[in-house]
Amino acid sequence: MKRLCCSKLIWLALFWALGLHAALTSKSAALYYGKEISYPTVGIHNYVFAEPDNIVTASHGYKVYGSKIYVKVDPYRISAAKKPSKSAWIYKRDSVGYIMDMRNDLYRTHVVKTLFADLMKRGFKNFYIDSLDIYQETAASKKEQEEFGEANIKLLEELRREYPKCKFIVKGGEDIIEKIHSFLEAVVIDSYMYGLDKDGFRHTEVSQERQKRVDRFIEKLKSYKLDIVTVEYTNGKSENEKSKIAEQLAKKGLIPVIVDSATVYSSTLKSAKRREILVLIDETQMDRIFLSPHQHGTLPLEFYGYKVKFYEVSKGLPPIEDVAHYAGVIVWIIDTYKEPREFIDWVLKITQNGTKIAFANNFGIHADQSLISPLGIEIHSGAENYGNKHQISYRDKMIGYEVEPSSINTGLYYQPANAKALLIFEDTIGVTSTPAAIMPWGGYAMSEAFMMELKEENIWIINPFEFFKEALRLEPILVPDATTENGRRLLFTHV
Numbered sequence: 001m002k003r004l005c006c007s008k009l010i011w012l013a014l015f016w017a018l019g020l021h022a023a024l025t026s027k028s029a030a031l032y033y034g035k036e037i038s039y040p041t042v043g044i045h046n047y048v049f050a051e052p053d054n055i056v057t058a059s060h061g062y063k064v065y066g067s068k069i070y071v072k073v074d075p076y077r078i079s080a081a082k083k084p085s086k087s088a089w090i091y092k093r094d095s096v097g098y099i100m101d102m103r104n105d106l107y108r109t110h111v112v113k114t115l116f117a118d119l120m121k122r123g124f125k126n127f128y129i130d131s132l133d134i135y136q137e138t139a140a141s142k143k144e145q146e147e148f149g150e151a152n153i154k155l156l157e158e159l160r161r162e163y164p165k166c167k168f169i170v171k172g173g174e175d176i177i178e179k180i181h182s183f184l185e186a187v188v189i190d191s192y193m194y195g196l197d198k199d200g201f202r203h204t205e206v207s208q209e210r211q212k213r214v215d216r217f218i219e220k221l222k223s224y225k226l227d228i229v230t231v232e233y234t235n236g237k238s239e240n241e242k243s244k245i246a247e248q249l250a251k252k253g254l255i256p257v258i259v260d261s262a263t264v265y266s267s268t269l270k271s272a273k274r275r276e277i278l279v280l281i282d283e284t285q286m287d288r289i290f291l292s293p294h295q296h297g298t299l300p301l302e303f304y305g306y307k308v309k310f311y312e313v314s315k316g317l318p319p320i321e322d323v324a325h326y327a328g329v330i331v332w333i334i335d336t337y338k339e340p341r342e343f344i345d346w347v348l349k350i351t352q353n354g355t356k357i358a359f360a361n362n363f364g365i366h367a368d369q370s371l372i373s374p375l376g377i378e379i380h381s382g383a384e385n386y387g388n389k390h391q392i393s394y395r396d397k398m399i400g401y402e403v404e405p406s407s408i409n410t411g412l413y414y415q416p417a418n419a420k421a422l423l424i425f426e427d428t429i430g431v432t433s434t435p436a437a438i439m440p441w442g443g444y445a446m447s448e449a450f451m452m453e454l455k456e457e458n459i460w461i462i463n464p465f466e467f468f469k470e471a472l473r474l475e476p477i478l479v480p481d482a483t484t485e486n487g488r489r490l491l492f493t494h495v
Helices: 006-024 060-068 103-121 134-138 144-164 179-185 208-223 239-251 292-303 340-352 369-375 462-471
Strands: 029-032 047-050 070-072 077-079 090-093 097-100 126-129 167-171 184-190 194-197 203-205 227-233 255-259 265-267 276-281 307-312 327-333 357-361 377-381 391-395 414-416 420-426 432-439 444-445 453-455 455-462
Touching: 006 391, 029 255, 047 184, 060 126, 060 239, 070 103, 097 432, 103 144, 126 414, 134 144, 144 167, 144 179, 167 369, 179 184, 179 208, 184 208, 194 432, 208 227, 227 453, 276 292, 292 307, 292 357, 292 455, 327 340, 327 462, 340 357, 340 369, 444 462
Parallel strands: 029 047, 047 070, 070 126, 126 167, 167 184, 184 227, 194 227, 227 255, 276 307, 276 327, 327 357, 357 444, 414 432
Antiparallel strands: 029 265, 077 097, 090 097, 194 203, 255 265, 377 414, 391 420, 420 432, 432 444, 453 455
C-alpha cells in the first residue's frame, strides 16, 4: 500500500478540522421543558427555550449559560385553573382556558409592568414570546385581526422601551414582521414540514400551500438577517428519519428543532456529550455529605470528567423522560426503596431506553428472586452457610483494589446470565456465587465485592474507576488535570 506523505496527512487533518469547526459553529436550538435543566446538555446550543419555573437563576449553570436561555412567556393564554382578575381583559374562552385581549391597554400594561417585571426580578433577561399569532385563528373578522396585530406591535415596542437590555424571540408575527423585526433576535416557525394532527399525537405533513406561504415569510426574515428556528413534530419517526429532516431544513437556512412528545429535551444538528451521572441516594438516615456516594463516589466519576447529580429517592423516583440525558445511573442506597415493584419497573424502563445502570453495594431493594430475575440474575439463599468460609475461584483485576474481599459467606448466591464476572466465590460443596459482574444493561457490585469498613473507614474492594467506567460504558472525554476542578487550581497537601 502506498504511504501517505506528510503533506497529505496535514491536508487530511486540516480537512477534518474544518469540517468539525463548521459543525460546531453552525447554529442550533433546543427545547428543554424538564423539571431540572441539564446545562451540560443544552450549553452547546445557541438558543435554548425553557420554562421559567424550571430554572434557578442563582445556579452556577445559569450564570454560565444564561445568555443562551430564553424563558417561555405566553401572555395571550391563561389556563382555565387561573381565571384572570379582570373580566375586561378576556377576549374569549376556549377548551384550553382564556384567550387574553392584548388590545386592552390596561392588560398590556399589566403584561409589561407586572408579568415581565416579575421575571426580570427573578434574574431572567431573555424571553421567548409564544402564541403571537393566536389571533389569526381566533379573531372574528379581518378588522379584529388587524387590531390584534397593532396590539402586538405596541406590546413589543413597550417591552423594548421598558427593558432595552433584554432579548426577545417570538413565535410567528408574519403579518407584522416589518414593524417588529428590529426588536428581535430570532423568530420561531411552528411546523414547516411536519405538524401534529388534531389530537396532538401523530405527525402529519404540512400542506404545500402552507409551505409556500411560510417560504415567503422565511425570505422576509432572511432579508432582516434574523435567525429562523423551525419546530417540527415527528412523533413515530426513527432517529435516522429525524436526522434527514433536520439536514433538509438546515440546507434551507433554518435552525431545526425536532420534537417528540415523549421527551422533555428536543434538538438536532448538535449533540452534546452526556457528562452527567445520576446517583440515587437515601438521605433519610444522614445528610448526603456524610454518605459514601458523596465521600467516595464522586472522585472516580469526576476524574473521568463527569459531573455527579444526586437524587433523593425518599421523594420518589425521577421521571423516566428526565433520565434520558444522563450518561448513566448509579443506585447507591443505604437501605431499600419503599416500593420494590415500582423500583424494579423503573429500572427496567431505564435500561430499555438504553441508559446503563450500576448497582453499588446492593440492588436498592431486598434481594428477592422474583424482583431481580428480570435483570438476568438468579439469587439463591444459602442461609445455612452464613458465616462459613468460601474461596475465590475467579477474580478480575478490578478486585482487591485497596483490600482483599472477605472469605466469609454472606448466605446469598448471585448467578447472572450473559455476564462478565468480576468476582466468583465457591463454597465448600462447589456452589458458586458472582457478587460483582458487568451485565448487558450495566453492572453490579454487591457489598462483599464493593467496599469494606475497617476502623471506621470505607475501603474499596473493587476498583471504582474501572468498575463505574465499564458498567456505565463511559466514553472517554477531555478531562482537566487532576489538580484542577471547575477551572480552579487545587493544592494537595499530606502530613
